[in-house]
Amino acid sequence: MQREKSVKVKEVITSLCKLLSALSVESIPTAEAFRRAKFNRKDATVDMWSLLRRILQRAFALDCACQDSKDQDNNMQLLFVRSALCHCGYGAPWVVGPRPPSHIEEVGSRDLLLAFSWVLSTGNLLDVLLAENVHQLDSLSSGPTIVRGLIPGQLDVSACGPRADTTVKTDQVVQALQWQYGKLRLQWKSLLSAQEERSKFTHRIISNISSSAVCQPHVTGSNHSNMTSTALDKELERIQALNGILEAYLDWKLHEHLFWCWMDSVIDSSLADASEVKPGDWPPGERAVTVRCPYGDETRRAVRRLDKMLLRLQTELRGRRIEQSTLTLTSQGGRQGASRLSESQRMEVEKKVSGYLEGLRLTNTSAITSRGFLPCLQDPQPTKPPHRFHTGEPGLAVTGGMLQASTALDELREREAVLQWQLERSRQNMRVEMQRQASTMEGMVLIPPIKR
Amino acid sequence: MSIDMSVVSLQLGQCGNQIGHELFSVISDDSNGPNRKKYKQCSDDRFFYETSAGVLVDMEPKVISQAIAKASKSGRWRYGDKAHFSQKQGSGNNWANGFCVHGPRHEEAVEDLVRKEIERCDRLAGIFTMMSVAGGTGSGVGTYITQRLRDLYPNSFILNQVTWPYGAGEVIVQNYNSVLTLSHLYQLSDAILVHENDTVHKICSRLMNIKHISISDVNKVIAHQLASVLQPAYTADSPCHYSTNPIGELMSSLVSHPEYKLLSLCNIPQMSSTSLAYSVFNWPGLLKHLRQMLIASARMEEGIDWTVSAPSAVTSGGESATNSRHKNFNISLANLLILRGKDVSTAVTDGFKDPTLYVPWLKTENSFSTWTCPVAFNGYEKSATLVSNSQSLLKPLDNIVRKAWNMFASRAYVHQYTKFGISEEDFLDSFTALEQIISSYTHL
Numbered sequence: 001m002q003r004e005k006s007v008k009v010k011e012v013i014t015s016l017c018k019l020l021s022a023l024s025v026e027s028i029p030t031a032e033a034f035r036r037a038k039f040n041r042k043d044a045t046v047d048m049w050s051l052l053r054r055i056l057q058r059a060f061a062l063d064c065a066c067q068d069s070k071d072q073d074n075n076m077q078l079l080f081v082r083s084a085l086c087h088c089g090y091g092a093p094w095v096v097g098p099r100p101p102s103h104i105e106e107v108g109s110r111d112l113l114l115a116f117s118w119v120l121s122t123g124n125l126l127d128v129l130l131a132e133n134v135h136q137l138d139s140l141s142s143g144p145t146i147v148r149g150l151i152p153g154q155l156d157v158s159a160c161g162p163r164a165d166t167t168v169k170t171d172q173v174v175q176a177l178q179w180q181y182g183k184l185r186l187q188w189k190s191l192l193s194a195q196e197e198r199s200k201f202t203h204r205i206i207s208n209i210s211s212s213a214v215c216q217p218h219v220t221g222s223n224h225s226n227m228t229s230t231a232l233d234k235e236l237e238r239i240q241a242l243n244g245i246l247e248a249y250l251d252w253k254l255h256e257h258l259f260w261c262w263m264d265s266v267i268d269s270s271l272a273d274a275s276e277v278k279p280g281d282w283p284p285g286e287r288a289v290t291v292r293c294p295y296g297d298e299t300r301r302a303v304r305r306l307d308k309m310l311l312r313l314q315t316e317l318r319g320r321r322i323e324q325s326t327l328t329l330t331s332q333g334g335r336q337g338a339s340r341l342s343e344s345q346r347m348e349v350e351k352k353v354s355g356y357l358e359g360l361r362l363t364n365t366s367a368i369t370s371r372g373f374l375p376c377l378q379d380p381q382p383t384k385p386p387h388r389f390h391t392g393e394p395g396l397a398v399t400g401g402m403l404q405a406s407t408a409l410d411e412l413r414e415r416e417a418v419l420q421w422q423l424e425r426s427r428q429n430m431r432v433e434m435q436r437q438a439s440t441m442e443g444m445v446l447i448p449p450i451k452r
Numbered sequence: 453m454s455i456d457m458s459v460v461s462l463q464l465g466q467c468g469n470q471i472g473h474e475l476f477s478v479i480s481d482d483s484n485g486p487n488r489k490k491y492k493q494c495s496d497d498r499f500f501y502e503t504s505a506g507v508l509v510d511m512e513p514k515v516i517s518q519a520i521a522k523a524s525k526s527g528r529w530r531y532g533d534k535a536h537f538s539q540k541q542g543s544g545n546n547w548a549n550g551f552c553v554h555g556p557r558h559e560e561a562v563e564d565l566v567r568k569e570i571e572r573c574d575r576l577a578g579i580f581t582m583m584s585v586a587g588g589t590g591s592g593v594g595t596y597i598t599q600r601l602r603d604l605y606p607n608s609f610i611l612n613q614v615t616w617p618y619g620a621g622e623v624i625v626q627n628y629n630s631v632l633t634l635s636h637l638y639q640l641s642d643a644i645l646v647h648e649n650d651t652v653h654k655i656c657s658r659l660m661n662i663k664h665i666s667i668s669d670v671n672k673v674i675a676h677q678l679a680s681v682l683q684p685a686y687t688a689d690s691p692c693h694y695s696t697n698p699i700g701e702l703m704s705s706l707v708s709h710p711e712y713k714l715l716s717l718c719n720i721p722q723m724s725s726t727s728l729a730y731s732v733f734n735w736p737g738l739l740k741h742l743r744q745m746l747i748a749s750a751r752m753e754e755g756i757d758w759t760v761s762a763p764s765a766v767t768s769g770g771e772s773a774t775n776s777r778h779k780n781f782n783i784s785l786a787n788l789l790i791l792r793g794k795d796v797s798t799a800v801t802d803g804f805k806d807p808t809l810y811v812p813w814l815k816t817e818n819s820f821s822t823w824t825c826p827v828a829f830n831g832y833e834k835s836a837t838l839v840s841n842s843q844s845l846l847k848p849l850d851n852i853v854r855k856a857w858n859m860f861a862s863r864a865y866v867h868q869y870t871k872f873g874i875s876e877e878d879f880l881d882s883f884t885a886l887e888q889i890i891s892s893y894t895h896l
Contacts, residue, residue, distance in 0.1 A: 182708035
């Protein structure tokens with residue numbers, strides 16, 4: 001079973017390598033190199049490094065004037081790869097961390113493999129490369145697409161030009177070019193059909209004459225047929241190359257999901273190793289999060305906040321438990337009293353905790369009522385389950401901003417109750433604090449305000 | 453012997469079959485008029501090969517059998533004996549039913565029929581399909597078949613004639629069907645020639661004074677307009693004999709840019725045969741009307757807004773753009789003018805060569821072309837047709853998308869589509885595609 005799985009994985013990686021080489025990406029490592037990289041072997045570093053570099057160069061070929069890698073020294077290469085990965089949104093420590101690696105060898109082959117898989121999964125790099133190659137080989141397939149790099153929504157460099165007129169002019173020139181190209185394509189199509197017709201007639205003529213003059217044609221028409229045969233040969237080569245690319249792509253697509261399963265195992269092994277190594281600058285929980293989804297400061301902040309909240313709640317709960325257990329231990333005499341105390345105290349604690357959690361929930365999640373809404377008295381129209389982008393709470397009658405009045409009232413009442421409870425609690429705390437302070441100070445008597 | 457290219461036509465659904473039948477009737481009547489031997493020969497080569505080069509497809513048998521019967525009865529032309537395909541039960545005005553169920557189920561049969569017609573031609577001028585976007589068969593099955601034909605014949609021209617439904621139509625989900633059809637066709641077709649039922653209806657009522665307008669009256673008008681485009685003519689590429697590549701030339705004149713594929717048709721004069729006998733036309737008058745119809749996005753000769761004018765070329769580049777956006781001025785990408793009738797060589801078309809009518813990035817010699825034909829068309833002594841790739845379809849398209857979106861926002865009737873395999877994501881993709889088209893045309 002294990003053996004079968006590993007053989008399958010090898011096949012999948014081999015198909016990916018075949019596809020990449022069909023798409024004219026140079027120096028593809030073998031499937032074995034990928035496997036070694038999973039286990040962070042040193043000997044796979046060079047292979048993975050050159051693969052990553054070449055893929056990034058292809059991906060960003062239109063957006064940056066990348067010099068040929070042979071001329072660049074290692075530092076420049078490292079800088080390019082790190083900035084390209086950062087641009088893709090990859091936030092591994094060796095890319096965006098405060099202490100970047102100064103030498104290529106410092107980056108492990110597994111990290112490089114993870115980076116490579118990130119680049120593969122972001123945007124649609126393979127599709128873009130495929131479209132480029134197909135277009136080169138089969139010009140009639142589609143109009144020229146203005147490739148804006150593999151990051152969706154990436155700013156077009158020309159649009160950030162110094163003056164607006166140049167942008168407009170460039171756009172217009174591009175439009176005019178597209179028109180001319182389209183016209184050329186359409187005329188090509190007409191010529192193609194004319195050629196088909198001609199060959200049809202030629203065939204008819206030849207087949208009518210054929211029986212008598214079988215031996216003649218290849219002597220008289222040899223020159224002409226040589227020319228046409230070279231053209232045909234070239235055409236054939238082109239079509240075969242195109243066919244090869246498309247077959248490799250299809251093969252990859254069929255097995256792609258296995259590759260991502262394997263990548264999951266790579267990530268797992270990398271996390272397992274990371275937990276053994278000392279944390280370094282960042283706390284371990286965060287590090288794990290970073291490796292899995294290293295995108296976005298807000299996410300990190302939110303995760304940190306949640307962690308802190310969880311930690312606080314856990315320590316409070318632990319504190320209460322300890323208090324409770326010491327109480328039961330010290331008041332051994334009045335066991336009933338203790339149990340009664342502990343029960344009432346338990347209820348107190350429960351109430352406190354639930355109120356606290358409620359408060360946390362309210363401050364950290366936005367309720368329906370905190371967003372803008374239009375109260376309506378009537379029932380809204382029966383709706384299907386909300387749109388998948390709608391992040392509202394399910395089960396509530398919400399239709400495009402309209403909120404049923406009764407629901408809104410309930411929510412508001414709930415909120416009011418919690419806030420009142422919080423107010424009462426903080427008042428009590430203040431009172432206790434003041435009494436304590438007053439009792440410590442000599443010659444001071446606290447006269448509490450008259451209760452309204 | 454003139455070797456001509458043949459047009460294989462595909463009639464889909466109820467609307468498509470009715471229009472197709474009327475189209476062949478008009479073509480046949482027109483070709484058999486007086487003094488037009490070469491014209492008739494060219495037209496016959498194009499559309500008929502003993503029998504019409506047309507394939508009829510529908511999920512219900514009624515309309516097809518009616519069309520075939522009527523054709524045979526006319527005595528002048530008929531459909532091929534086996535050139536039709538029908539089933540027992542329709543698609544229920546459901547695009548998803550047509551596209552996901554009927555289409556794949558019957559694709560082989562329909563492709564066989566089309567292939568037989570194509571093999572009969574010496575040279576294929578193009579595939580011309582007729583369908584409506586509101587129903588289930590024409591739109592759903594039609595889109596699926598177009599997709600299959602595009603895969604099978606990647607280098608052929610595909611011209612889709614589509615009929616947009618009445619704004620206040622009978623089919624509740626017509627806007628969904630329209631949105632799904634148009635978004636798919638835009639990728640598959642080379643050009644989409646649009647007729648709107650509302651416009652044609654107005655032509656029938658106001659210009660032709662028909663009191664009780666029937667479907668066949670509407671179809672006759674549409675067929676007349678289509679035939680005026682497809683019948684033989686002298687073009688820029690072949691000024692001495694009738695063009696052998698009409699569809700290709702139409703496309704390279706009008707839809708060379710892949711983002712702009714919507715074409716609208718304008719044909720004048722249109723009037724009842726009784727008034728025709730008493731009217732006299734001259735080319736300057738006709739062309740002046742047609743030009744104003746283009747600028748003001750008027751679809752028929754009555755009620756043209758003469759206050760709309762082309763922006764003057766004196767103002768600087770930025771200003772003229774804003775000026776032309778005022779006053780409903782219709783910017784064109786490209787126009788094709790087809791003139792048929794007496795003294796056509798005397799017609800002066802300079803009014804259409806004004807560069808302010810067109811987008812600034814395309815030179816006028818690329819934007820404007822003229823076809824002529826000295827043969828009078830379909831009983832009109834002089835007739836002018838304008839095929840236009842411009843903003844005139846922007847408003848109707850926007851209406852359709854808006855109405856469809858309003859329905860989709862509350863997910864009304866969507867389950868009818870999801871049960872056949874069209875998901876909400878597909879709807880969203882279609883809406884996005886159409887928004888893109890609307891945006892492209894708005895910023896012409």
